[in-house]
Amino acid sequence: MIERWQRFGSLLVRLRFVSANAAAFTKHTIGDQYVDVAPGTEPDYSLTLEDGYGENYDEVTPVGYEKNERGDFRVSRADFLVESTADLREAHIRFYNYFGLRTALLNWYSRILSRLDWGMLIHSSCIVQDGQAYLFSGYSGAGKSTIASMSQPRPILADETTVVEIRKDGRILIHDSPFRNDFKEPYREGPVPLKGIYLIKQSLNIEQHRMTKSDAMFALFDKIVHWRHENADTIGLIRLSKTLVDRVPVYELEFQKNDRFWEAIS
């Protein structure tokens, strides 16, 4: 068993890899920003990762969810299996391939964030300018990766899945995302306050329009990474979404395939 420690947002996670192969797949999925810990340190969460499970996903069958009387549960799909204690502290992910592992990790981590009422994961890219974070979300193909690419050399907090912390003191902070696609360079300066959310659309124009809070909240719902296993978690997440749009302005942004949208938004 290979053991490594890694931070996910503000959480310290102990990873145990059943094989070198499992470690390699995991590194490819969430990087290898391992940290050293003092002997005797207790992790916030423990996760065991094991390859060699299942088969390709058919893209159709919904994810299965079962729990026992203690609340320990399993989330299953053809290409992954997540087994966890009720308190989420100990979990075991078995996976078939990169896609299975990535989905399992998102399911596991989003569940923890929701249970802690800490925040959420949003399908989006997130860029730093002048010490503030700007989040860009849209449907597949809308241009999240394009935005990241066009925005260089500005630092990139996320290019596909952004880690959003909703603090009780009112601040919304973005942490470096371990879930990277093309732009793998981690952001090491600590969490960044979120200045604005931009729902993007490629266009002939460059324009931004402020959205009403309710429109913004509805638009964000299908961009938040979440599985509706337990109603209480879903309701909690909806409340967090309301807090998010109460605190951060949300705009529709039309942009061309260049970096000139930065003049419009900052």
Add this chain to the structure above:
Amino acid sequence: MRLERLQAVEVLKMDGEVIILNQETFAVTKLNGTAGWIWEQLDSGLTQEQLVEKMAAEYEGADTEQIRADLDRFIDQMSGIGLIQRAG
């Protein structure tokens, strides 16, 4: 007939709008200003006619017959969605 609100809801207020989230179905309903006001009035088990009187008092100058008809239509709609029930 008393008007009863669905209990298993989350009420989200944002910028003068009221959003009702059904906690079982996760259906969301956005209420405009008047509808939001009506929702607030219904925490005390009013009859539809009592509500008409309250609205006539709140919306001075409005025609009571019009209020009665509009409210009836509104309660029908909210009833269809499952948020308000005509009970008893």
